[in-house]
Each structure stands twice: as structure tokens, then as C-alpha cells.
Amino acid sequence: FYRTRTRTRTQIKPDSVNSVISASAAHLLRLHQRFQFLDKDSRGSLRSEDLEAALSENPIGVRIVGAFFQQETVDFPSFVRILAHFRPTEKNRTRDGVQPDPAVGRKCPSSVAFQLYDQDRDGKISRTELLQVLREMLGLQVTEEQLQSIAERAIQEADLDRDDAICFDEFRKSLEKVNIDHKLSVRFLE
Amino acid sequence: MAALWPLPLLLSQRLWACLALTLPEEPHDGPPSAGFDAGRVGPSVDLPGALRVFSLDYHHVQAPFEIVLWIMLASLAKLGFHWSGRVPAVVPESCVLIMVGLLVGGVVYGVRHSAPPTLSADAFFLFLLPPIVLDAGYFLPGRLFFENLGTILWYAVLGTLWNVLGIGLSLYGVCLLVPDSLGDISLLHCLLFGSLIAAVDPVAVLSVFQEMHVNEQLHILVFGESLLNDAVTVVLYKLFESFLRLPSVTGLDVLVGGLRLIVVGLGGFFVGLFFGLVAALTSRFTSRAQVIAPLFVFLYSYLSYLTSEMLHFSGIMAIVTCAVTMKQYVEANVSERSNTNIQYFLKMWSSVSETLIFVFLGVSTIQDIHMWSWPFVCSTLLLCLVWRATGVLLLTAVVNKLRRNAVTFRDQFIIAYGGLRGAICFSLVFLIDDFPKKRLFITTTIVVILFTVFVQGMTIKPLVELLDVKRKKRALPTVSEEIHSRVLDHLLSGIEDVVGYWGQHYWRDWFEQFNKRYLRRFLIGEHHQARSSILRVYQELERREQQGGEEAPPPVDPRPGGRPLLPEEMDSIRRILSRNLQNFNKKQTPAYSRHTLHQDGSAKTALHRHQSLPERHTCSRSALCPQRAQGEFSKSYRGRARLSRSHTVCSASPRRSDPPDSVDPAALNPTQPSDPEPAAEEQQSPLHRAPVERATKKQLSFVLERETHQ
Numbered sequence: 001f002y003r004t005r006t007r008t009r010t011q012i013k014p015d016s017v018n019s020v021i022s023a024s025a026a027h028l029l030r031l032h033q034r035f036q037f038l039d040k041d042s043r044g045s046l047r048s049e050d051l052e053a054a055l056s057e058n059p060i061g062v063r064i065v066g067a068f069f070q071q072e073t074v075d076f077p078s079f080v081r082i083l084a085h086f087r088p089t090e091k092n093r094t095r096d097g098v099q100p101d102p103a104v105g106r107k108c109p110s111s112v113a114f115q116l117y118d119q120d121r122d123g124k125i126s127r128t129e130l131l132q133v134l135r136e137m138l139g140l141q142v143t144e145e146q147l148q149s150i151a152e153r154a155i156q157e158a159d160l161d162r163d164d165a166i167c168f169d170e171f172r173k174s175l176e177k178v179n180i181d182h183k184l185s186v187r188f189l190e
Numbered sequence: 191m192a193a194l195w196p197l198p199l200l201l202s203q204r205l206w207a208c209l210a211l212t213l214p215e216e217p218h219d220g221p222p223s224a225g226f227d228a229g230r231v232g233p234s235v236d237l238p239g240a241l242r243v244f245s246l247d248y249h250h251v252q253a254p255f256e257i258v259l260w261i262m263l264a265s266l267a268k269l270g271f272h273w274s275g276r277v278p279a280v281v282p283e284s285c286v287l288i289m290v291g292l293l294v295g296g297v298v299y300g301v302r303h304s305a306p307p308t309l310s311a312d313a314f315f316l317f318l319l320p321p322i323v324l325d326a327g328y329f330l331p332g333r334l335f336f337e338n339l340g341t342i343l344w345y346a347v348l349g350t351l352w353n354v355l356g357i358g359l360s361l362y363g364v365c366l367l368v369p370d371s372l373g374d375i376s377l378l379h380c381l382l383f384g385s386l387i388a389a390v391d392p393v394a395v396l397s398v399f400q401e402m403h404v405n406e407q408l409h410i411l412v413f414g415e416s417l418l419n420d421a422v423t424v425v426l427y428k429l430f431e432s433f434l435r436l437p438s439v440t441g442l443d444v445l446v447g448g449l450r451l452i453v454v455g456l457g458g459f460f461v462g463l464f465f466g467l468v469a470a471l472t473s474r475f476t477s478r479a480q481v482i483a484p485l486f487v488f489l490y491s492y493l494s495y496l497t498s499e500m501l502h503f504s505g506i507m508a509i510v511t512c513a514v515t516m517k518q519y520v521e522a523n524v525s526e527r528s529n530t531n532i533q534y535f536l537k538m539w540s541s542v543s544e545t546l547i548f549v550f551l552g553v554s555t556i557q558d559i560h561m562w563s564w565p566f567v568c569s570t571l572l573l574c575l576v577w578r579a580t581g582v583l584l585l586t587a588v589v590n591k592l593r594r595n596a597v598t599f600r601d602q603f604i605i606a607y608g609g610l611r612g613a614i615c616f617s618l619v620f621l622i623d624d625f626p627k628k629r630l631f632i633t634t635t636i637v638v639i640l641f642t643v644f645v646q647g648m649t650i651k652p653l654v655e656l657l658d659v660k661r662k663k664r665a666l667p668t669v670s671e672e673i674h675s676r677v678l679d680h681l682l683s684g685i686e687d688v689v690g691y692w693g694q695h696y697w698r699d700w701f702e703q704f705n706k707r708y709l710r711r712f713l714i715g716e717h718h719q720a721r722s723s724i725l726r727v728y729q730e731l732e733r734r735e736q737q738g739g740e741e742a743p744p745p746v747d748p749r750p751g752g753r754p755l756l757p758e759e760m761d762s763i764r765r766i767l768s769r770n771l772q773n774f775n776k777k778q779t780p781a782y783s784r785h786t787l788h789q790d791g792s793a794k795t796a797l798h799r800h801q802s803l804p805e806r807h808t809c810s811r812s813a814l815c816p817q818r819a820q821g822e823f824s825k826s827y828r829g830r831a832r833l834s835r836s837h838t839v840c841s842a843s844p845r846r847s848d849p850p851d852s853v854d855p856a857a858l859n860p861t862q863p864s865d866p867e868p869a870a871e872e873q874q875s876p877l878h879r880a881p882v883e884r885a886t887k888k889q890l891s892f893v894l895e896r897e898t899h900q
Contacts, residue, residue, distance in 0.1 A: 034690045051688065057703070058684045060677065086685050116677055130673075134724070137676055142725055150728050154670040174670045 028080070035076050045073035059136050060116070067115045085112055110172045117171075124165040127151055263294065264545040282647045284397045284548050288640070291552020299556045308557070309550040311617040315505075318543045319614070320495045322393055323506050324488070325540035326417065327513030328532075334410045335514075337694065341597070342414035344589050345605075347451075349415065349581050350388060350422040356577040357570070358384030364569045371563055375627050378434050383631055385426035386619055387574065387638060391612030392416040392506070393544055394639075398610060398647045405660040408601045412608050420506035420614075421455040427618055428502070434623065458498045458507030465494035465508070466515025470713040473516070473523040477715065483524045484532040487516065519713040526733075547613045554616070555636050561629035570634050571641055574611075582606040600657045607650055610642045611635075672727040 036042070038050050048065050051074075055061030068082050117125045117133055130151045138147065158166050158174040166174075248255070267290040271283055298306035309318075335342070358381035365372040365380065395416045399409055429447040433439050469490035476483040491512045498508035521529055582605050590596040597605070619635040622628055654661075683695035 031689070034688075037690070038688070054688050055684050057699075058680055058687065060680045061684055064681060064684045083685065083689060086682075113674065113678060113681070116681060133677060134673065137673075137680065138724060146725070146728075150669060150673075150724065153728065154668075154673055157668045157670045174668070175674055 031080060031083070032076060035079055043073075045075045046079065047073055059139065060133065063116060063119070063133070063136065066119065110175055111168070113175070114168055114171055117166075124163075124167050125171065126165045127155060130154060130166070260549070261542060261546060263290075264549045265542065267549065268541075268545050278401075280648070282398050282401060282643075282651075284394060284544075285644050285647055287545055287548035288552040288555075288643060291549040292555055293552075294549070295553035295556035298553070305558050306553050306556055308554040308620075309547070309613070309617065311621050314547070314613060314617045315499070316496075318547050319393075320492055320505070320509060321536070321539035321543045322396070322547075323417070323495075323509050324491045324513055325536045326392060326396060326413070327491075327510035328487075328517055328536055330510070330514055331406065331410060332514060332517075334406055335414055336698075338407065338410055338414065341589050341593060342411060342418060345411065345415040345582075345585060346418035347422055349585055350419040350426075352581040352585075353388035353574075353577050354381070354384045354422075354426055356384075356581070357388050357573050358382075360573050360577070361566075361570065364565060368565050372566055372627075378430055378439075379625070379627070382427065382430040382434065382622065383619075383634075385423060385430055386615050387570065387611065387635060388577075389419050389423040389611070389614060390416040390609045391614050392420075393547060393614075394610035394612030394643055394647070395608060397544060397548075398643075398650060399608065402651055402654055403662045404604065404654060405662055407595065407597075408604060408659070409662070411597070411601075412605055415605075417506060417510055421458060421504035422451060423614070423618075424502075424504050425451040425454045431623070454502070454504050455507060457501060458504035459511050461498040461501070461503060462494050462508035462511025462513075463515055465490045465497070466512040467713070469512065469516040470519035470523070473520045474713060474715045476524060476528075480525050480528055483520075483528040484535060487520060487532050488535070490516070519710070522710075522714045551613055551616060551639065555640070557632070559629045560633045561627070562633055563630055566630060567634050567637050571638060574609075574638060574642075578609045579606045600659050603657065604650070604654065604659055607646060607653065610646060611639050612643070613639075615639060669724065669728050669731065672724050676724055 035046070038054055039046055040050055040053075046069070048069060051065045051069055052062055055064060058064065068085075071078065074082075114125070117129050119129060131147060134147050134151055138150075142150075155164065155166065158170050160170055160173075161167075264287070267287055268283065271286045272278060277286065295306045358377075361384060362375075362377045362380040365375045390412075392413065395412055399412060425447065429450065433443065436443070469486055472486050472490070473483060476486065491509050494512040495505045495509040499505045520532075524532075582602050586597050586602050586605075615635050616639060619632050622631065679695060679698075683699045686696050
């Protein structure tokens with residue numbers, strides 16, 4: 001589970017990071033360079049403004065930052081830890097032979113996606129939350145009425161217990177066909 | 191048995207044609223005798239002078255008549271196939287068509303004692319192949335294709351090279367082993383033969399895989415490979431052919447050949463791209479002549495094919511690129527009806543082409559010019575299978591390291607086993623310069639094609655079920671799936687942005703931005719807005735449901751597209767509504783002529799930006815609505831405006847003079863909130879309207895049903 005500790009020419013402490021995830025030194029170095037690039041004021045930690053600046057073109061950029069990088073300041077180990085959620089799954093498991101500790105390892109991919117919608121963390125996606133996401137993504141392309149009907153339809157499709165909101169199980173069910181495990185992996189941490 | 195009835199019909203037609211074919215060959219007698227005239231056949235009333243009451247002139251119409259007869263034969267065979275009980279479940283259509291061709295060829299041979307007409311390579315490459323490839327390219331699942339493009343190219347280029355060299359060299363080895371009968375086949379001939387026999391054929395693959403419904407990734411891998419390997423095949427074939435004509439081959443020639451491969455592939459790509467963009471631009475201006483809009487799609491695609499054939503580029507690549515490029519812009523620019531036209535024409539033409547190809551394959555098998563050699567034929571068959579299997583295994587082992595979703599062993603087996611050969615090999619082998627063993631090559635090619643189509647084609651379906659290969663999920667795409675997919679896409683490209691990683695999502699995002707900023711603005715008319723994929727799925731679902739009542743059981747439809755499954759509880763309501771809409775359509779469709787269509791178009795755009803189906807009829811339906819302006823019905827209309835159906839039934843609402851505060855969806859500025867209540871209450875209003883809407887939906891359906899009975 002623990003990779004050999006490697007020394008890098010930066011100020012990160014290999015132990016703190018390597019104890020969390022297993023990753024090669026080259027990747028960590030690259031991530032650290034990126035971290036330093038994003039950290040415009042060179043304070044050693046990222047604020048949400050820095051991250052939002054990086055995601056300025058993304059329609060749900062603010063939402064991503066809010067969902068994942070919640071702390072006020074994000075230091076490098078936390079940065080890596082959060083990004084570790086997006087590692088490819090197979091490699092993770094087969095290499096170790098043992099499932100990484102879920103507390104520090106990958107979260108279930110559906111819950112990663114669920115976090116994006118559910119901003120008030122009440123465990124359900126209400127109609128307003130869905131509408132907000134739709135509005136951010138579709139923007140000026142549609143009328144308000146169309147947005148409402150799309151949201152209405154989406155809820156009708158997924159909402160099985162008729163409470164006009166999508167709870168986590170219903171969400172996971174509607175994601176069955178979307179191959180989420182495979183989709184939710186970025187090949188940068190291997 | 192139901193299968194038998196078309197046969198007498200077919201046979202009689204063919205016999206008629208045969209007789210008609212043979213008759214002009216009879217020597218003409220000199221002076222016209224009673225009943226016969228030089229060049230006229232059949233009895234005629236004998237009158238003094240040259241007047242005839244009844245005469246028959248076959249020469250005049252011979253060529254088109256025969257062509258139509260062949261097409262008729264092929265189509266009737268197809269019809270018969272689909273009506274013949276359990277046969278479609280066991281035998282793929284291509285097999286039956288080849289058998290019909292064999293039968294007809296045999297009959298013709300028996301009657302005329304000479305070979306029946308064969309499929310000329312020109313006719314095949316210029317007329318029969320383009321519609322099929324165009325249809326395939328137009329309906330290519332774009333996103334899936336581009337996601338797997340690396341793997342597809344890997345299989346297409348390297349896989350084909352591996353197969354060609356492997357089969358060619360091994361066949362040469364076999365020829366060396368049997369010098370007495372095969373000694374005069376040189377290495378270059380073997381390589382040439384390898385190049386034409388190794389290529390997987392898109393027509394055969396399409397026709398067999400369509401009936402199988404394997405998972406989309408597997409389908410796109412096999413199918414994409416069969417489309418893209420055309421470039422490699424063309425290059426290698428022409429290369430070896432020109433080598434055969436050269437006195438000697440140097441290393442430089444091989445290098446030139448390699449460069450040629452790149453030129454052919456990229457050349458085809460760019461030719462297709464150019465014509466696709468021009469077609470998109472042209473479609474922008476077709477709003478006033480909507481009837482011929484589909485024609486531009488066909489003309490430009492065909493032109494791209496011909497141009498790249500003229501320049502000796504890969505025609506298939508050109509036409510596929512053209513179709514993929516122009517599709518989104520044409521779909522946005524052109525009216526709904528024209529879109530439907532394009533799709534139906536494409537399906538029809540490609541269907542006819544494919545049927546003709548297989549029938550002719552069967553007919554052309556009956557030849558005088560066969561030459562058989564057991565070692566050659568058997569070793570070719572064996573080597574084709576072996577080399578393809580090893581090629582797929584090796585290549586997949588390498589490419590799986592780079593892919594996100596690995597290609598499983600079962601999928602690999604299907605990829606290897608699904609490498610069917612078809613009419614392209616057949617035409618190419620006829621084009622070889624004549625040499626002593628050409629007939630052997632022709633026979634072997636025919637045997638390989640028949641083997642792959644019959645044996646592999648028939649057994650692949652049971653094998654897929656036996657191996658439990660992942661199948662395609664048949665359900666309708668839902669809006670929530672689309673929404674979640676998009677959110678995930680944005681999430682992943684966001685993460686890639688944060689990490690600074692130029693991955694797949696980054697490039698896809700970059701292309702979307704480029705598309706939005708430059709291409710769409712240039713190529714799509716002003717009044718057609720850009721639509722997100724979520725909106726497209728949503729509107730497609732709506733349109734399908736509305737049309738669900740209109741389209742009676744679909745006619746013989748070989749292309750995929752099973753009936754969508756609708757959720758049970760909404761099913762009846764939607765059917766009632768669409769049936770009623772259909773009745774509205776029938777009652778109130780004004781007759782229209784070609785020349786007045788554009789006036790309808792302008793009425794449409796003034797009224798709506800929704801791309802729903804019976805928009806033309808909203809004007810006429812408004813006559814009904816004011817009568818319903820009492821009490822609960824008007825509320826129901828207002829309430830229903832929130833719902834999906836609103837833009838069809840209630841599109842009349844902007845034209846009504848009464849409640850102006852009700853929803854005025856599309857005629858106005860999109861950013862204007864159509865909701866008169868302040869935004870703060872928005873959260874409550876949809877919630878508390880939902881039960882009202884559901885109740886009013888049922889009321890409305892009863893209203894409409896009652897109307898139809900009046």
C-alpha cells in the first residue's frame with residue numbers, strides 16, 4: 001500500500017501525501033507544479049477564487065469548486081486527496097490487491113456526482129436544485145418554460161417514490177445506463 | 191409456406207427477362223413477314239402498309255427495363271424474406287439474398303447456356319457502394335465514434351497491414367510448397383491477393399451486425415474499422431498492382447507507398463470535410479425551397495465520393511467525413527419534414543443497394559471461368575481466420591493499456607469472428623490485370639466471401655448469445671440520463687482543467703467552443719438556435735411520442751430502431767393525445783403544393799422556435815381553442831403550458847386574445863420570464879401546479895377524445 005518514499009525537489013512532505021494515496025513521484029511532482037501555478041499569490045494553499053479562475057469557462061465551474069473544494073484554503077495534500085477521487089478504478093484495486101480504505105480512498109462515483117447537484121446536502125435533489133443545474137448548463141439556449149418542462153420530465157423519469165425530489169438511490173438507479181465508473185476517471189494519477 | 195409465394199413471381203419475371211434478352215439475338219429475317227418485323231417482336235395485326243395496332247418494341251426500353259427488373263427482383267426477395275416465418279431468426283438477410291441470386295443465376299444459365307450478367311466493378315463502386323456508405327456515415331453515432339477513434343484507427347490501419355502481409359506471405363509459402371499447380375504465382379501476386387482479401391467489408395458487417403444488437407462499443411469498433419480500412423486497402427491494392435507493372439521494385443517504391451497511404455487517407459478526409467462544410471453552408475439558404483433541401487445532402491456527398499475517386503483518394507473516407515461533418519448543421523438548418531425525408535431516402539437507397547449487391551454476388555457466382563485448387567482455397571480460408579484472430583489479439587493487448595474501457599476477450603472474439611468479407615473484394619478481384627491464375631483468384635475470393643457470409647454470418651448470432659456478449663440496451667434514452675451525462679462531462683473537463691491535463695474532455699470541450707463560436711455562426715441560419723444535447727434528446731423524445739400514433743406498424747425496416755419503450759403510466763395518455771393530434775392533422779391539413787411550402791415555413795418561424803411536429807397546424811387549430819375558453823378548460827390550457835405537450839396543443843395560445851398573462855412561450859424573447867409571478871415564488875408554483883397538471887392532463891384527454899367523435 002505504501003510506495004517507496006521518494007524525494008522530490010519541492011517542499012511537499014512525501015509522507016503526508018503518500019500515506020494517503022499511492023502515486024508515483026512523477027505524477028506528484030506534476031501535480032505540485034500545477035498547484036503552484038494555480039496558486040497565484042504563492043501562499044502555499046489555494047483559495048476558491050483561484051480554482052474558479054481555472055474553471056472560468058466551465059458552465060458548472062463554480063458548482064464544482066463548491067462541491068469538492070469546500071474548505072477555505074486547500075493545501076497540497078488535500079488537493080491531491082480530492083483529486084484522487086477521480087482515479088481510474090481498476091488500476092487502483094488490482095495493483096494493491098486490497099481495497100483501499102474507503103475513508104481516504106475513492107468515494108463511490110455516484111456520490112461524487114450526487115454532490116454536484118445536492119448543494120444543501122439534504123440527501124435529495126429537489127426540483128430547484130435540478131433547475132439550477134439545468135440553467136447553468138443550458139443558459140440562454142432555452143426559455144424558462146422549456147427548462148421547467150425538462151426538469152419536470154427528468155424528475156418524473158427518476159422519481160419513484162413520488163416525493164418530487166430525487167434521493168440518492170433513485171439517482172443511482174437512473175445512472176445505471178450511464179457507465180459512470182468508467183466515465184469518472186481521469187488518467188493522471190496512476 | 192409463406193416463403194414460397196414470391197418465388198414463382200420472381201422466376202416468372204426472370205424468365206420473361208431472359209426470354210426478352212435472348213430474343214434480340216435471333217437473326218433478323220429480311221422482309222417483314224406476317225406478324226414479325228425486324229426489330230419488333232410479337233404478333234401484330236397484319237395490315238397493308240406499316241400500321242400496326244399492337245406492337246412490341248423491347249429494344250427501346252431494354253436497359254432501364256432490365257435494371258428495374260433486377261431491382262424489383264431484389265426487393266421482392268427482401269419482402270419475401272421478411273414474410274417467411276422463422277427464417278429471419280436463423281438466417282441473416284444477406285445469406286438469403288445470395289441464395290436468391292444463385293438461384294436466378296442458375297436459371298439464367300440454364301436458359302441461355304452462358305454466364306449471366308455479372309456485377310461490373312464500375313457499377314459497384316460508382317453506383318451501388320456510395321448510398322450504403324453515406325447511410326452509414328450519416329447515422330454514425332458521432333460521440334461514440336470519436337471516443338473510440340484511436341482504437342478504430344489502430345485496428346483499421348495496423349490490423350489491415352498485419353492481415354495483408356501475413357496472408358500474402360503465407361500464401362506465397364503455400365504456393366512454394368505446391369509448385370506443380372501453384373508455381374506460377376509470384377510473391378507480388380500473393381500480396382495483391384492478400385490486400386484485397388484481408389479487408390473487412392462494411393456492407394457485410396452492417397447487414398449482419400444490425401440484426402445482432404451487440405453493445406455499442408463493440409459495434410462501433412467493428413463497423414468503424416470496416417469503414418476506415420478502405421484507405422489502407424485502396425493504397426495497398428493499387429501499390430501492389432503498380433508494382434506488378436513495374437520491372438523491378440526498390441525500397442524507394444515501398445517508401446513512396448507508405449507516403450501514399452497517408453496521402454490517400456488524409457486526402458479523402460479533407461475532400462469530405464470540404465464538401466461537408468459547403469453542404470452545410472448551402473443548407474443554410476434552403477428555407478425558401480425546402481423541397482430540394484434533401485437533394486443537396488445527397489448531391490454533395492456523392493460529389494465528394496466522386497471527387498476523391500477521381501483523385502485516387504479513399505472515397506469511403508470522403509463520404510463518411512462529409513456525412514459526419516454536415517449532419518449537425520443540416521439538421522439544424524432544414525425543416526423537420528426535410529430531415530425526415532433525408533433519413534428515409536437514405537435508408538431506402540442503401541437498402542436497395544445492399545440488396546442488389548448481395549443478389550448480384552449470388553448471380554455472379556455462376557460463372558464459366560472458375561478454376562479450383564484445393565490447397566489454395568483451403569489455405570486461404572484458414573489463413574484469413576488465423577491471421578485475423580492473432581491480429582486482433584495482439585493489437586488489443588497493446589491498445590487495452592491505453593484505453594479506459596478494456597476490450598474484453600469476448601468482444602475480441604466477436605471482432606475477430608465478425609470480420610466478414612463482401613462485395614468490395616469481389617469487385618477488386620475482377621479488376622486485376624489478366625494473368626494465368628486470375629480465375630483461381632476469382633474462385634477463391636468467391637469461396638471466401640460465401641464462407642464468411644454464410645458460415646460466419648449465420649453462426650455469429652448464436653455465438654453472441656452463447657458467449658453472453660454484452661448487448662445493446664434497448665431502452666429509450668431518457669432526459670435524466672442525458673442531463674447526468676452532460677454534468678459528468680463538465681465535471682471531468684473541469685477536473686482536467688484544474689489538473690492541467692489535456693485529455694479527451696479537454697479536446698472535446700475545445701471543439702465545442704470552436705464549433706459554437708465560429709462554425710455554427712457561419713453555417714447555421716440566424717433563426718435556428720443552437721441546441722444543447724439535453725434539449726435535443728428532450729425534443730426528440732417528444733417528437734417520437736407524438737409520432738407514435740401516426741406511424742402504423744413500421745414497414746419492413748432492416749435498419750436498427752426498435753419501437754421505443756415508454757413508461758407504462760404515461761403511455762395511454764400520450765397515445766390518446768397523439769392519436770387525437772393525428773386526427774387533427776387529417777382534418778385540417780390544407781393541401782399544399784411544392785411551390786407554396788415556403789410560405790408555411792415563414793408562418794412557422796413567426797410562431798415558434800420549438801421544433802415540434804405539427805406546427806403548421808397550430809394556425810388552423812386555433813379555430814378550436816377560443817371555443818374552449820371557458821372556466822376549467824382555459825385553466826387547463828394555462829396549466830398545461832408548463833408541461834411538455836404545451837408547445838403543440840397550446841401553441842395556439844399566443845394567438846388567442848384572452849388571457850394574455852398566460853404563458854406565451856416562444857414567440858417572445860427567451861430571456862423574458864414567461865412566468866408573471868416573481869421568481870421567489872417559482873419554487874412553489876411548479877410544485878403546486880404539478881398535481882393540477884396531472885389532473886388537467888386527464889381532463890384534456892377526455893376533451894380531445896370527445897372532439898374526435900363529433
